Each structure stands twice: as C-alpha cells, then as structure tokens.
Amino acid sequence: MSDTTRYPAAGLRRRLASLLYESLLLLGVLAAGFMLPYLIVGLFFELAPQGWFAWLHILLLLGLYFVHYWRRGGQTLAMQTWGIRVVDATQDRPPELKRALARYLLSWPSLLFCGVGLFWALFDRDRQFLHDRLAGTRVIRIK
Numbered sequence: 001m002s003d004t005t006r007y008p009a010a011g012l013r014r015r016l017a018s019l020l021y022e023s024l025l026l027l028g029v030l031a032a033g034f035m036l037p038y039l040i041v042g043l044f045f046e047l048a049p050q051g052w053f054a055w056l057h058i059l060l061l062l063g064l065y066f067v068h069y070w071r072r073g074g075q076t077l078a079m080q081t082w083g084i085r086v087v088d089a090t091q092d093r094p095p096e097l098k099r100a101l102a103r104y105l106l107s108w109p110s111l112l113f114c115g116v117g118l119f120w121a122l123f124d125r126d127r128q129f130l131h132d133r134l135a136g137t138r139v140i141r142i143k
Contacts, residue, residue: 006092007140009128010084012121015139019118022078026062033061063104070100083143089136099136106131 034057041047049057069076074085074094086103088095095103110117110131117130124130128138 007085007087007142009126010082010139010141012127014082014084014141015121015129016118018078018082018084021081022076025076025078026065029061029065030058033065034058059108063101066104067097067100070095070103071097083141084139085142086132086137087140089132089138092140095135095137103131103135103137106134 034054038049038054041049066076069079070086071094074087079085086095086100087093088099094100107117107129110120110129120130120133121127124133126138132138
C-alpha cells in the first residue's frame with residue numbers, strides 16, 4: 001500500500017454483500033439492454049441471433065456498465081449502497097480506462113472458475129480479490 005492512500009481496504013464481507021446486491025441489479029441492466037432489444041428484433045423481424053452473438057452482447061453490455069461506473073466515480077449503484085469504491089492501487093482515484101477494462105476482463109475467470117479469484121482474498125496480504133491484484137486496483141471503504 002502506498003503512502004498516498006487515505007482510505008482502508010473494504011472488508012471481505014462488505015465486498016461480497018455488494019457483489020450479491022450487484023447481481024440483483026444486473027437483472028435490470030440485462031432486461032433493458034439485452035432482453036428488450038432481442039424481443040423487439042424477434043417480434044418485428046422474426047430473427048434470433050446466434051448463441052455466440054448473444055454471449056458477446058452480454059459481455060459487452062456488462063463491460064460498458066461496469067467500466068463506465070468505475071471510471072466515472074469508482075462506484076456502481078451497489079458499491080454506493082455498501083460504501084465501497086474501486087480505485088487505482090497506488091492512488092485513491094478511480095481507475096484509468098486500461099485498469100478498469102483489465103479489472104472487468106479479469107473478473108470473469110476470477111468468478112467463473114469456482115470463485116477462485118474471490119477465495120484468493122483469504123490469503124492475500126491486503127485481502128484483495130485476484131482480479132484487483134492483477135489489474136492494479138483495490139476496493140476501499142469510504143463510509
């Protein structure tokens with residue numbers, strides 16, 4: 001941890017609670033940005049996109065959501081609720097585009113491989129998730 005950081009790292013329980021709440025909020029994001037367009041295209045044009053295209057659409061939609069909010073202020077709505085923020089690992093400011101993209105892309109394997117990236121926090125010296133460690137970001141408590 002650098003001398004420029006002012007805020008403590010967010011606790012593991014707080015980050016996991018935010019993650020759970022985020023998963024509920026993402027249902028609305030996916031309904032508006034994924035299901036609605038597919039319903040409209042299906043009803044009016046009688047088309048169904050290929051499966052790979054649907055997964056790419058989801059990946060891009062969620063990427064836009066997370067990267068936008070992390071860059072804007074370091075917080076999604078769930079993170080605001082739980083009083084946590086994503087910041088650059090060396091400074092208490094929102095991550096640059098490159099770090100935010102890296103965090104997003106690295107979070108997928110971190111979650112999908114049986115949550116190994118989340119379990120990493122149990123052994124990490126700063127209790128950070130693996131994708132935060134690799135992306136050069138950290139999650140801080142602001143409340």
